[in-house]
Amino acid sequence: xxxxxxxxxxxxxxxxxxxxxxxxxxxxxxxxxxxxxxxxxxxxxxxxxxxxxxxxxxxxxxxxxxxxxxxxxxxxxxxxxxxxxxxxxxxxxxxxxxxxxxxxxxxxxxxxxxxxxxxxxxxxxxxxxxxxxxxxxxxxxxxxxxxxxxxxxxxxxxxxxxxxxxxxxxxxxxxxxxxxxxxxxxxxxxxxxxxxxxxxxxxxxxxxxxxxxxxxxxxxxxxxxxxxxxxxxxxxxxxxxxxxxxxxxxxxxxxxxxxxxxxxxxxxxxxxxxxxxxxxxxxxxxxxxxxxxxxxx
Amino acid sequence: xxxxxxxxxxxxxxxxxxxxxxxxxxxxxxxxxxxxxxxxxxxxxxxxxxxxxxxxxxxxxxxxxxxxxxxxxxxxxxxxxxxxxxxxxxxxxxxxxxxxxxxxxxxxxxxxxxxxxxxxxxxxxxxxxxxxxxxxxxxxxxxxxxxxxxxxxxxxxxxxxxxxxxxxxxxxxxxxxxxxxxxxxxxxxxxxxxxxxxxxxxxxxxxxxxxxxxxxxxxxxxx
Numbered sequence: 001x002x003x004x005x006x007x008x009x010x011x012x013x014x015x016x017x018x019x020x021x022x023x024x025x026x027x028x029x030x031x032x033x034x035x036x037x038x039x040x041x042x043x044x045x046x047x048x049x050x051x052x053x054x055x056x057x058x059x060x061x062x063x064x065x066x067x068x069x070x071x072x073x074x075x076x077x078x079x080x081x082x083x084x085x086x087x088x089x090x091x092x093x094x095x096x097x098x099x100x101x102x103x104x105x106x107x108x109x110x111x112x113x114x115x116x117x118x119x120x121x122x123x124x125x126x127x128x129x130x131x132x133x134x135x136x137x138x139x140x141x142x143x144x145x146x147x148x149x150x151x152x153x154x155x156x157x158x159x160x161x162x163x164x165x166x167x168x169x170x171x172x173x174x175x176x177x178x179x180x181x182x183x184x185x186x187x188x189x190x191x192x193x194x195x196x197x198x199x200x201x202x203x204x205x206x207x208x209x210x211x212x213x214x215x216x217x218x219x220x221x222x223x224x225x226x227x228x229x230x231x232x233x234x235x236x237x238x239x240x241x242x243x244x245x246x247x248x249x250x251x252x253x254x255x256x257x258x259x260x261x262x263x264x265x266x267x268x269x270x271x272x273x274x275x276x277x278x279x280x281x282x283x284x285x286x287x288x289x290x291x292x293x294x295x296x297x
Numbered sequence: 298x299x300x301x302x303x304x305x306x307x308x309x310x311x312x313x314x315x316x317x318x319x320x321x322x323x324x325x326x327x328x329x330x331x332x333x334x335x336x337x338x339x340x341x342x343x344x345x346x347x348x349x350x351x352x353x354x355x356x357x358x359x360x361x362x363x364x365x366x367x368x369x370x371x372x373x374x375x376x377x378x379x380x381x382x383x384x385x386x387x388x389x390x391x392x393x394x395x396x397x398x399x400x401x402x403x404x405x406x407x408x409x410x411x412x413x414x415x416x417x418x419x420x421x422x423x424x425x426x427x428x429x430x431x432x433x434x435x436x437x438x439x440x441x442x443x444x445x446x447x448x449x450x451x452x453x454x455x456x457x458x459x460x461x462x463x464x465x466x467x468x469x470x471x472x473x474x475x476x477x478x479x480x481x482x483x484x485x486x487x488x489x490x491x492x493x494x495x496x497x498x499x500x501x502x503x504x505x506x507x508x509x510x511x512x513x514x515x516x517x518x519x520x
Binding site for chain 2: 016019020052087100202203205206207208209210211212214216217293294297
């Protein structure tokens with residue numbers, strides 16, 4: 001019942017029995033704000049990692065590349081042989097050979113824009129997409145070995161798995177960070193509440209003497225610390241959301257940091273952090289209060 | 298109301314008081330005397346369950362103290378007004394709010410007129426807005442008495458209430474306690490001031506108890 005009645009508007013009398021404590025109050029608010037700030041970034045990291053894992057997994061799962069390395073005079077023939085083989089391979093949805101412009105674009109990040117693609121013995125690349133049912137990869141490999149000896153099929157499995165695994169692990173670490181942040185916040189608020197309770201020993205003894213129940217005394221502390229936790233977390237969340245919103249956009253940043261932040265409905269997730277912080281503060285203070293009150297008859 | 302049968306109590310294995318048998322009936326007036334360290338304060342703490350007996354049977358308002366929960370104890374304390382020699386207040390709240398504290402903690406509304414009447418009765422009307430540290434010793438005792446009777450308790454327990462007061466102020470406090478007894482309240486006062494006891498016995502039928510040799514005795518008529 002206490003939980004339900006705790007936030008009634010006419011709680012001023014209950015609040016007033018505990019003396020104001022400026023320093024502890026500021027510390028609690030600051031701690032909550034800092035933890036909420038970190039929690040928002042951990043959440044952003046988790047969500048971005050999740051999206052990254054999904055994107056990589058989805059984009060690479062159904063694609064494969066065939067690389068043809070052969071003497072210049074054989075490259076056209078082997079390319080044709082591969083394309084012919086693909087045309088009759090069940091499970092291949094589409095395929096196409098990359099032209100010189102696309103090859104140049106792929107090599108730009110390493111060699112710059114002035115690479116003379118025409119004069120270099122570059123392999124030919126064929127990009128293919130599987131149907132939902134998939135293809136017989138091993139069968140295609142054997143066929144390519146027979147019809148185009150310079151062709152090598154790469155179904156991306158070798159490097160897709162570690163990437164997806166890394167992204168999934170990053171997402172897990174993000175959630176773990178959130179849990180650790182919540183635990184650290186609970187610990188700090190418990191310490192602050194214990195300090196406040198210890199500093200108000202005389203108040204507690206006086207209240208017990210005049211007939212106050214433990215629930216009443218605990219309520220005065222719990223309500224105060226819960227509101228501080230909520231206020232601090234709300235401030236920290238707002239600042240962190242602004243900071244995330246100001247992160248460089250996808251096109252500008254590129255690379256691994258692409259998409260770090262929230263997108264669409266994902267912006268609603270951080271709004272759960274302040275109520276969760278208040279819940280943590282509530283639980284931590286209530287536990288500390290009742291444990292300490294048992295020592296006072 | 299409050300009943301002790303062969304109650305013993307002590308700290309760390311050594312008995313401070315033993316074989317205490319007493320029944321406080323409604324409307325009675327008791328003085329508790331004895332040398333310093335005899336166990337007067339401990340006896341009073343038993344009466345409002347701040348301490349528990351190590352042996353014997355203690356009944357508070359019909360309930361065995363050993364079976365009482367913390368909420369039960371809080372409920373019993375709403376029926377017992379306590380005045381200590383070193384009265385403890387919430388120093389950040391004005392006197393009026395301190396006096397009304399027993400109502401506040403039980404969620405009852407404070408009747409401003411009744412509160413003013415009570416403060417007038419103890420002579421603290423002018424100090425209603427003052428903070429406890431601003432009060433003199435006598436004023437603190439009277440504020441504590443006002444707080445103790447705020448809930449109209451059935452029993453008033455005072456532990457050396459006049460210990461820090463001059464004679465005139467002691468008599469004033471005593472007259473308030475006698476007046477409460479005439480209203481039907483049970484009063485128990487621990488004191489070593491024999492003059493105060495004589496003064497009270499002139500006004501009210503008081504029983505004098507003495508703790509000596511770890512036992513509770515009925516004191517002689519010479520008091």
